[in-house]
Amino acid sequence: MEVSTIADAIDVLGGEIALAAWLQIPRTELRRMRELQRFERGFFAQIFLSLQSAGFSATPALFGLSSWEPLIMPRVSPGRKASRRRRVA
Numbered sequence: 001m002e003v004s005t006i007a008d009a010i011d012v013l014g015g016e017i018a019l020a021a022w023l024q025i026p027r028t029e030l031r032r033m034r035e036l037q038r039f040e041r042g043f044f045a046q047i048f049l050s051l052q053s054a055g056f057s058a059t060p061a062l063f064g065l066s067s068w069e070p071l072i073m074p075r076v077s078p079g080r081k082a083s084r085r086r087r088v089a
Helices: 005-012 016-023 027-036 043-055
Strands: none
Touching: 005 027, 005 043, 016 027
16 A cells, blocks of 8 residues: 555554654654645655555655655666775875
């Protein structure tokens, strides 16, 4: 099942009290995010991974995005090693 609204995510992850306690934020802060219809960016990974662990998938809309592109580092290709510059002393 895809989760695309913050209300659904809160319900799936145990409700407002449980989620606020787990994120270590006041319930008022979680309610503010619910009103804004998006989680704060600092919680994206926790929410995304928790939903996956529970058997759900998150849509970009859950995080206020139209696609995942804004979260992907540009010009990164699989298997490419980062170059290191040598320091000149």
